[in-house]
Amino acid sequence: MPTVGGVLETALYVEDLDRSVTFYRDLFGFEELLRDDRMAALSVAGRNVLLLFRKGGSTRPTETPGGDIPPHDGNGNLHLAFGIAAEDLEPWELFLAEKGVAIESKVQAPRGGHSLYFRDPDGHCVEVATPGLWAIY
């Protein structure tokens, strides 16, 4: 049985690409890997890729020289979480306040990890979490 090495790409669907790219770059410093009218790809700490797709912009196959990328699209207020170091919890709280991003909730997991929840410009539910949230983290 072949294996996978981890999550490579996670995707959000957004109303306004510029607005979302600005939000994620300003707040997290993610480097832009690709940007066109349909999408943006941001590097998350050089480990994963956060894909931002313009809502409704990928409902047909995307033709590329190497083959067609199948259609996909999404709606709603999706959830994703980024890992942070335990010692960065307070700096993150201060930084979010400084950036005018309201913390919607602070949660302590049974294993001891701490999470901060806030919204991106589309109302997606973004979490930053310290170790102690999952058995593997």
Add this chain to the structure above:
Amino acid sequence: MPTVGGVLETALYVEDLDRSVTFYRDLFGFEELLRDDRMAALSVAGRNVLLLFRKGGSTRPTETPGGDIPPHDGNGNLHLAFGIAAEDLEPWELFLAEKGVAIESKVQAPRGGHSLYFRDPDGHCVEVATPGLWAIY
């Protein structure tokens, strides 16, 4: 400016939790970290967490002893990608065929990485990709 260490959790919203857990466990061997009526959490290679949420099951805050998890929900055919080793591309093709999962598209990226695209039971657009897809991968 505080940093993040990577994507910890990525989420899909599904019609039938049992069906989706079975799909992802059978195909990828992901270990179950948590399972209740609302959601399942699966370990992706011990590095990331794939969250499967029952559609419509998280539209109110989820009360926990350590604080309330904010609401979120999603619709559509979302996209996510898992990284695989270059030498696992052909084994993945064979394994998908063996499992009766149709490959919707095979794509070669300009940098040389190869991707296989297929659908999960909700029509989410799942990709497995070898290195050479992004500048960071």
